[in-house]
Amino acid sequence: MGRGPNRGKGGKLNRGAWTALEDKMLTDYVTVHGDRRWSTVAREAGLHRCAKSCRLRWLNYLRPDIKRGNITKEEEDLIIRLHKLLGNRWSLIAGRLPGRTDNEIKNYWHSHLAKKQKVRKFDNKIVNNQKKMNIEKYSELEKPSDLLRNDITMSRFLNGSISLDHARLEDESSKLEHSKSGIDRSPMMTVEGSGQFKMDLLVEDFDLSGINIDISFTRLCDYEASLIGSTCRGRPNEAGEDFFGHSWHWLPEGFLDNWSSEFASREDWNIM
DNA sequence: AAAGGGTGCAACCGCCGCATA
DNA sequence: CTATGCGGCGGTTGCACCCTT
Numbered sequence: 001m002g003r004g005p006n007r008g009k010g011g012k013l014n015r016g017a018w019t020a021l022e023d024k025m026l027t028d029y030v031t032v033h034g035d036r037r038w039s040t041v042a043r044e045a046g047l048h049r050c051a052k053s054c055r056l057r058w059l060n061y062l063r064p065d066i067k068r069g070n071i072t073k074e075e076e077d078l079i080i081r082l083h084k085l086l087g088n089r090w091s092l093i094a095g096r097l098p099g100r101t102d103n104e105i106k107n108y109w110h111s112h113l114a115k116k117q118k119v120r121k122f123d124n125k126i127v128n129n130q131k132k133m134n135i136e137k138y139s140e141l142e143k144p145s146d147l148l149r150n151d152i153t154m155s156r157f158l159n160g161s162i163s164l165d166h167a168r169l170e171d172e173s174s175k176l177e178h179s180k181s182g183i184d185r186s187p188m189m190t191v192e193g194s195g196q197f198k199m200d201l202l203v204e205d206f207d208l209s210g211i212n213i214d215i216s217f218t219r220l221c222d223y224e225a226s227l228i229g230s231t232c233r234g235r236p237n238e239a240g241e242d243f244f245g246h247s248w249h250w251l252p253e254g255f256l257d258n259w260s261s262e263f264a265s266r267e268d269w270n271i272m
Numbered sequence: 273a274a275a276g277g278g279t280g281c282a283a284c285c286g287c288c289g290c291a292t293a
Numbered sequence: 294c295t296a297t298g299c300g301g302c303g304g305t306t307g308c309a310c311c312c313t314t
Binding site: 016017037038039051052055059088089090091102103106 | 298299300301302303304308
């Protein structure tokens with residue numbers, strides 16, 4: 001498998017596929033001494049491998065918590081959804097799939113999914129002032145929380161703030177992660193309670209029904225349309241048509257009333 | 273059965289950011 | 294402030310295996 005062996009400079013370091021003996025030596029060493037300081041691991045484990053090779057072998061293959069077996073349908077769906085949101089940030093995507101590695105997901109994407117996906121990208125597009133949109137009735141929809149969730153998650157890499165009241169987590173294991181300054185590179189933002197956060201914003205796993213939401217975005221980067229989406233977030237004081245050509249879905253009661261009017265100036269949006 | 277093209281995936285490459293001296 | 298080393302990441306490579314003809 002993989003590249004041919006022993007192509008290292010001067011022949012001092014082993015390259016190519018790992019042998020069972022090398023795997024055992026690395027596993028034994030890391031089990032005792034831990035998986036830090038890979039240069040030390042490479043030197044002291046008796047392996048004629050570079051530090052990076054040792055690290056990669058451990059993280060992608062030898063780690064005890066690696067999940068073996070085929071990608072499940074549920075995992076595939078999640079990969080597709082996360083890729084829409086995150087792009088090729090494989091490590092972040094892998095962070096949402098326990099036991100899967102970034103390399104595995106990257107390979108899976110390229111070999112199984114890439115051809116299926118035709119992602120519509122809209123760069124440097126300005127979306128409407130949603131206050132002028134035609135909002136459908138809340139009660140006409142069966143699963144409003146899902147739609148709202150999609151509405152929010154379709155916006156990619158929003159650096160802004162969000163305040164949610166009485167958000168009920170569907171998954172108790174999803175806890176609040178946030179960074180109060182700078183851009184949080186965590187793969188998924190979940191919010192419990194209310195507060196103000198500055199972050200890469202991805203919100204999901206919420207039951208958002210019946211809650212009040214106040215979101216203000218100050219920066220929108222690399223806007224990407226969602227395949228499911230027929231909505232897009234508005235930018236105040238800009239008239240125009242929905243460039244998706246879709247009608248707008250509902251917004252929950254109070255959403256527009258609570259939508260922050262304190263948007264940043266046009267320059268501050270800094271659309272990339 | 274054999275040849276050749278396609279596919280899957282482990283491993284390598286090069287760049288970047290961060291920590292430290 | 295600068296240089297250096299290291300870890301982490303996404304892109305790419307290339308071999309083994311599979312499939313088709």
